[in-house]
Amino acid sequence: TMLSPSNSSSDSQPAPDGGPARPMLLINGEYPGPLIRANLNDTLQITVNNQIADWPISMHWHGQYQNSTPWFDGTTGITQCPIPPNASLTYDFTVGRPGTFWYHAHTSSLYIDGLVGPLVVHDGVEGEARGEGTEYDYEQVVLLSDWYHRWSTDLVASYLVPDNENVEPIPDAGLINGKGLFNCSSDVFLSALDSGSVSACISTSQRMGYPLLTLNEGRTRLRLINVGAFADFWVGMDNHPLTVIEADGTDVEPLIVDRVPIAVGERYSVVVDTTGEAAGFWFRAEMNVNCFGDVNEVLDPNILAAVRVLPASASSMESTVGSTPVNWIAETTTGLPTTDAWAGTWTGPTCRDLDLSQLVPAVVEQAPVASRLLTIDVSFQIGANAVDLGYMNSTAWVPTAYTPTLSAFAGNGTNQTSVDADEEGWIVGMDEVGWNANKQGQWVIPISDGPPDEGREIEVIDLVINNLDDGSHPFHLHGHQFYILAQGPGALQQDPTYYTSLTANHTLLSNPMRRDTVTVESYGHALIRWVADNPGVWAFHCHIAWHVAAGLMVQFVERGGLLGEWDVPDEVAQLCDAGGWRPEVEI
Numbered sequence: 001t002m003l004s005p006s007n008s009s010s011d012s013q014p015a016p017d018g019g020p021a022r023p024m025l026l027i028n029g030e031y032p033g034p035l036i037r038a039n040l041n042d043t044l045q046i047t048v049n050n051q052i053a054d055w056p057i058s059m060h061w062h063g064q065y066q067n068s069t070p071w072f073d074g075t076t077g078i079t080q081c082p083i084p085p086n087a088s089l090t091y092d093f094t095v096g097r098p099g100t101f102w103y104h105a106h107t108s109s110l111y112i113d114g115l116v117g118p119l120v121v122h123d124g125v126e127g128e129a130r131g132e133g134t135e136y137d138y139e140q141v142v143l144l145s146d147w148y149h150r151w152s153t154d155l156v157a158s159y160l161v162p163d164n165e166n167v168e169p170i171p172d173a174g175l176i177n178g179k180g181l182f183n184c185s186s187d188v189f190l191s192a193l194d195s196g197s198v199s200a201c202i203s204t205s206q207r208m209g210y211p212l213l214t215l216n217e218g219r220t221r222l223r224l225i226n227v228g229a230f231a232d233f234w235v236g237m238d239n240h241p242l243t244v245i246e247a248d249g250t251d252v253e254p255l256i257v258d259r260v261p262i263a264v265g266e267r268y269s270v271v272v273d274t275t276g277e278a279a280g281f282w283f284r285a286e287m288n289v290n291c292f293g294d295v296n297e298v299l300d301p302n303i304l305a306a307v308r309v310l311p312a313s314a315s316s317m318e319s320t321v322g323s324t325p326v327n328w329i330a331e332t333t334t335g336l337p338t339t340d341a342w343a344g345t346w347t348g349p350t351c352r353d354l355d356l357s358q359l360v361p362a363v364v365e366q367a368p369v370a371s372r373l374l375t376i377d378v379s380f381q382i383g384a385n386a387v388d389l390g391y392m393n394s395t396a397w398v399p400t401a402y403t404p405t406l407s408a409f410a411g412n413g414t415n416q417t418s419v420d421a422d423e424e425g426w427i428v429g430m431d432e433v434g435w436n437a438n439k440q441g442q443w444v445i446p447i448s449d450g451p452p453d454e455g456r457e458i459e460v461i462d463l464v465i466n467n468l469d470d471g472s473h474p475f476h477l478h479g480h481q482f483y484i485l486a487q488g489p490g491a492l493q494q495d496p497t498y499y500t501s502l503t504a505n506h507t508l509l510s511n512p513m514r515r516d517t518v519t520v521e522s523y524g525h526a527l528i529r530w531v532a533d534n535p536g537v538w539a540f541h542c543h544i545a546w547h548v549a550a551g552l553m554v555q556f557v558e559r560g561g562l563l564g565e566w567d568v569p570d571e572v573a574q575l576c577d578a579g580g581w582r583p584e585v586e587i
């Protein structure tokens with residue numbers, strides 16, 4: 001497969017929400033990028049041919065393990081230097097985990113400007129082959145995202161302005177499969193237009209309309225993916241309960257809900273049944289503005305898509321709607337759905353995931369015993385430069401550094417160094433191994449490491465995340481799936497007996513939920529556990545794009561001793577020649 005990211009053309013700028021047009025980034029001329037489908041254990045070769053004029057980028061395969069190919073994880077500054085304009089890199093890796101995933105640029109906040117797409121990995125136990133209550137006849141991907149009328153790096157620049165009160169950029173609109181319907185006649189927008197602070201919407205004739213989901217009559221698996229920057233969505237379909245069957249690549253026992261909360265980076269598969277129906281209804285994705293802190297009035301948090309049901313006699317979507325599937329419907333169309341949202345207010349968790357007691361993995365797996373406990377306290381502070389930064393313990397990631405951490409551990413024998421860490425896991429003497437001075441503040445935590453004669457034991461890590469901030473944070477770990485042993489209010493470290501009781505709780509450990517992203521609510525905590533058996537340098541970060549820019553990211557160097565025996569492929573190492581290509585603007 002070839003993915004060619006490029007700038008949108010300057011003479012016809014896109015407005016995916018029908019609001020103001022703006023320059024954005026496209027993949028193969030499209031937004032969102034094409035669906036990549038694979039079977040479990042397939043080897044994927046994906047050439048990323050960077051046609052963007054002014055930015056170097058790398059592409060990350062969110063949720064895949066990159067076992068034995070850590071240099072293809074696609075994280076700028078951690079596993080590679082980014083691909084310069086007019087250059088390409090072929091990512092070559094085995095898909096080691098079935099389920100619903102996505103790919104996105106992992107360079108600054110650029111994925112928000114359009115560099116995202118779905119990645120689906122099939123394991124052969126799908127459709128009718130699945131157990132009672134979880135089977136389905138069709139499947140479809142549904143991408144959810146917040147949308148901004150300004151370039152992401154501009155938004156980041158104003159967010160991180162020195163001495164500023166740290167208020168995240170608030171979405172202007174929301175999109176379903178890259179389409180939406182911005183309210184161009186809201187009073188707030190019109191008065192902003194009058195004052196000249198926003199640009200005008202595209203003309204009505206250019207506006208597409210509501211996103212359209214065309215379902216065949218019967219049972220459909222919707223693969224929901226939140227590919228946005230910031231907003232958490234509640235997703236539901238009028239009068240149609242959803243059966244949750246997968247979360248982040250883990251099949252779960254069927255769970256029937258009317259809405260599902262989905263944070264940035266997370267995925268859920270839900271089955272919806274339209275058997276015997278012909279009428280359409282609304283699909284609703286509501287941005288959870290409670291999680292924003294400050295609510296901007298321009299925002300319309302209720303994003304709608306019209307659902308059309310094709311009768312069973314129409315054999316396939318293609319034969320009915322032609323070779324180019326129509327995926328929007330004009331707002332003036334007669335016969336738009338007339339259904340109402342689910343009655344009653346949401347009673348589930350707010351700004352956090354579905355309760356652990358509700359999500360039960362379908363394949364029972366016992367959590368192994370942990371061998372090491374790490375704690376990360378998350379907070380926002382005024383940093384040394386009087387810039388608001390996000391801290392994980394006392395460290396903030398500085399995203400300007402290009403030299404990948406991985407090159408200090410693996411890499412044709414040129415850069416090898418032994419890892420010398422203090423008791424807390426801080427790597428000492430980083431400057432001596434050629435680290436960019438900007439990276440000094442980063443926490444690079446060596447795990448499952450040691451000289452060969454000491455056995456290089458594989459550790460099982462328990463990580464407590466204490467969120468001391470007033471916002472919730474969806475934390476994502478690269479290279480792994482982890483067990484979630486606890487998730488709730490309050491800081492966990494304040495009650496050591498709680499940790500002891502958790503880790504001695506055999507019911508809890510008998511089949512904990514396994515995911516790659518976990519939302520830690522405001523002033524709350526999570527306890528996650530993983531087997532550190534995958535050699536590589538793995539990012540662990542809040543997936544909110546603004547918070548990555550503010551520094552909420554650390555790295556785990558896993559099995560560093562073993563990495564030293566591995567060579568980074570030349571085509572990856574070469575990207576760093578001459579210090580790596582850099583844009584005019586710092587990113």
Ligand code: C2O
Pocket residue numbers: 060062075104106265476478539541543
């Ligand atoms: Cu979606 Cu660092 O990843």
